[in-house]
Amino acid sequence: MTAEERPFIPVRIAVLTVSDSRTPEADRSGALLVDRIRAAGHRLADRDILPDDRRQIARQLRRWCADPEVDAVITTGGTGLTGRDVTVEAHRDVYEKEVDAFGTMFAMISARKIGTSAVQSRACAGVASGTYLFALPGSPGACRDGWDDILVHQLDYRHRPCNFVEIMPRLDEHLRRK
Numbered sequence: 001m002t003a004e005e006r007p008f009i010p011v012r013i014a015v016l017t018v019s020d021s022r023t024p025e026a027d028r029s030g031a032l033l034v035d036r037i038r039a040a041g042h043r044l045a046d047r048d049i050l051p052d053d054r055r056q057i058a059r060q061l062r063r064w065c066a067d068p069e070v071d072a073v074i075t076t077g078g079t080g081l082t083g084r085d086v087t088v089e090a091h092r093d094v095y096e097k098e099v100d101a102f103g104t105m106f107a108m109i110s111a112r113k114i115g116t117s118a119v120q121s122r123a124c125a126g127v128a129s130g131t132y133l134f135a136l137p138g139s140p141g142a143c144r145d146g147w148d149d150i151l152v153h154q155l156d157y158r159h160r161p162c163n164f165v166e167i168m169p170r171l172d173e174h175l176r177r178k
Contacts, residue, residue, distance in 0.1 A: 057090035077138030095126030130172030
């Protein structure tokens with residue numbers, strides 16, 4: 001079956017903004033992701049804003065991983081190097097498997113746009129309880145890069161030669177009874 005013959009499969013995506021200062025009205029990065037998710041034909045499963053608190057972030061990620069109405073989570077913010085940046089640690093507290101190449105790919109894309117400053121990003125991704133988890137930096141530009149250059153393709157079943165959607169039904173096979 002060619003990519004053109006494959007049906008589009010909408011993914012249910014939750015968006016979490018991690019910030020001590022952003023409000024729903026001032027959350028440009030979260031809004032950008034929501035707009036792109038919807039424009040691509042996917043469904044916004046939920047949206048939240050939490051402070052830079054590792055336990056709260058991990059708790060929300062686990063809630064969404066346990067929710068059968070959420071296929072993927074994208075967080076924005078808290079991926080830097082300061083003492084308050086704990087999103088990556090919270091993600092890794094939840095991951096069963098890390099998608100190592102996501103951070104590498106994000107760094108390559110960022111380097112083309114912001115040069116060596118890309119080394120300060122700790123974008124990452126993983127899987128837990130059959131749910132994809134993606135952590136993007138908090139700037140609208142970084143969210144645009146992560147969505148437009150990686151996620152819009154990998155969350156599209158029609159993308160070839162492979163994509164995240166086609167293996168989604170098998171992500172939790174280790175949890176099912178044999």
